[in-house]
Amino acid sequence: MDRSLADELQLSGPEGLMDMKTVTEVKTVETMTVDLRIENPENGHxxxxKTVTCVRDLALSPPAVSDKRLKTLYPELQELNLPELNEAPKILIGLDQAALIAAREVRRTSRKNGPLLQRTLLGWTVTGRVVMRHDTVKHPPEVNFLHTEDMWSTEQFGCKYDFETPFSPEDRKADNILNSEVYHDGTRWVAPLLRRDRDEPFPPSRQMAQKRAKAFEKQMEK
Structure with a gap:
């Protein structure tokens, strides 16, 4: 029950806290527990x-279709003399009061798949689909095609470089070599050694060259 309705009826009772679970979150809200009487507007019963929980801002939406519109769509409603109430509900009656909301009589409406009219101890209710509309089904083949058209291209193979991370000097040098010296000789692609260093002087002797090669192999093994 909405706390504003309890205040309007000047109801009071013990207060406390309660965890309320919604679609998106679980939040702790202040509550007040009250007892009240409700009345069937048709017969006055x-x-x-008992122990109705009141919270601030029950946040219920008003009916999607007005009572006047319902009576136009379904003439059977005019025979029931239902009051026109187009405001957001301020109280929810759940299964702990099942006897009050159980259907005592059920009537069908004239339209196919129209709503059902159910009589309860509290009066008549309209239950079911009340607006006839055409459902739109979205076909996703075009979207799937856009996602998969380049799936098997060479650019999609292997690991992709994180271009947001600055190039290291070695990466920048290798990238420059690829951009400037890779070519196709008519039969295949030819690429130079990416690890070569143009500024590196040649060793003075064969023995020094072998030592440098072994040192390089150890670096590669790490």
Whole structure:
């Protein structure tokens, strides 16, 4: 029950806290527990509701279709003399009061798949689909094609470089070599050694060259 309705009826009771679970979150709200009586507007029969929990801002939406529109769509409603209430509900009656909301009589409407009219101890209710509309089904083949058209291209193979990370000197040098010296000789692609260093002087002797090669192999093994 919405706390504003309890204040309007001047109801009071013990207060506390409660964890309320919604679609997106679980939040702790302040509550007040009250007892009250409700009445069937048709016959005046009254019923007592005990330990009703009140919270601030129940946040319920008003009916999607007005009572006047419903009576236009379904003439059967005019025979029931239902009151026109187009405001957001301020109280929810759940299964702990199942006897009050159980259907005592059920009537069908004239339209196919139209709503059902159910009589309860509290009066008549309209239950079911009340607006006839055409459902639109979205076909996703075009979207799937855009996602998969380059799936098997060479550019999609292997690991992709993180271009947001600055190039290291070695990466920048290798990238420059690839951009400037890779070519196709008519039969195949030819690429130079990416690890070569143009500024590196040649060793003075064969023995020094072998030592440098072994040192390079050890670096590669790490």
């Amino acid at each position: 009254k019923f007592k509701l």
